[in-house]
Amino acid sequence: GESVGLHLPTLSVQEGDNSIINCAYSNSASDYFIWYKQESGKGPQFIIDIRSNMDKRQGQRVTVLLNKTVKHLSLQIAATQPGDSAVYFCAENGSGYSTLTFGKGTMLLVSP
Amino acid sequence: DAGVIQSPRHEVTEMGQEVTLRCKPISGHNSLFWYRQTMMRGLELLIYFNNNVPIDDSGMPEDRFSAKMPNASFSTLKIQPSEPRDSAVYFCASNRDRGAKNIQYFGAGTRLSVL
Numbered sequence: 001g002e003s004v005g006l007h008l009p010t011l012s013v014q015e016g017d018n019s020i021i022n023c024a025y026s027n028s029a030s031d032y033f034i035w036y037k038q039e040s041g042k043g044p045q046f047i048i049d050i051r052s053n054m055d056k057r058q059g060q061r062v063t064v065l066l067n068k069t070v071k072h073l074s075l076q077i078a079a080t081q082p083g084d085s086a087v088y089f090c091a092e093n094g095s096g097y098s099t100l101t102f103g104k105g106t107m108l109l110v111s112p
Numbered sequence: 113d114a115g116v117i118q119s120p121r122h123e124v125t126e127m128g129q130e131v132t133l134r135c136k137p138i139s140g141h142n143s144l145f146w147y148r149q150t151m152m153r154g155l156e157l158l159i160y161f162n163n164n165v166p167i168d169d170s171g172m173p174e175d176r177f178s179a180k181m182p183n184a185s186f187s188t189l190k191i192q193p194s195e196p197r198d199s200a201v202y203f204c205a206s207n208r209d210r211g212a213k214n215i216q217y218f219g220a221g222t223r224l225s226v227l
Contacts, residue, residue, distance in 0.1 A: 032213065032214060034214070034215060036218075041220075042220055042221075043116075043203050043205075043218030043219050043220050043221050044155075044203075044218045045218070046215050046216075046217065049213070049215060089155070093214050094157075098143045098160070098162065098207065098209050098214050099145070099157060099160060099168070099214070100157075100214055100216060102154065102155045104154050105154065105155075
């Protein structure tokens with residue numbers, strides 16, 4: 001039969017718009033979260049992290065928001081650029097010491 | 113810093129052949145992780161090492177897969193014999209074990225095609 005691939009959620013935006021990528025995590029005991037960006041043909045790259053004692057953290061053009069009540073994480077990218085086109089993964093600290101558990105990813109497509 | 117270095121970048125082989133993937137972690141990092149990425153299953157942790165010792169290999173799919181870390185600057189992931197379903201991108205990542213912060217730095221990956 002036909003194999004079913006992993007259908008990534010896709011967010012399409014225009015250059016200059018703000019983008020919001022969402023992630024639901026599973027473990028209420030997780031206390032550390034990371035966002036990664038993966039461009040085509042490359043490995044995941046660290047963008048920004050946040051600990052559970054915070055609900056917001058800002059970087060350069062990116063902001064991560066954490067809502068522990070509903071186990072939700074979001075990544076906001078301001079003034080999105082074509083170079084932001086990639087798959088974005090959220091990750092939480094995993095069950096093993098020093099490990100991470102990755103989400104399925106969201107594809108961001110930025111059109112000029 | 114050169115980052116995590118993986119080789120080869122691409123590997124095409126025939127079913128039944130042995131495949132060896134290589135990884136050089138970032139100098140000073142003491143944890144190393146092997147992942148497999150496919151469209152079907154996303155990014156899966158296969159095995160990780162801490163101070164060159166395998167800590168958890170529960171993600172290794174079968175006995176055909178094995179990994180070693182003979183020293184702090186080198187690790188291999190071996191598949192013997194390889195099968196078409198092993199086709200995937202394999203990533204190596206490393207981090208400096210600092211407890212609460214688990215930022216892992218990834219290599220560029222090895223794209224494996226088993227025909």
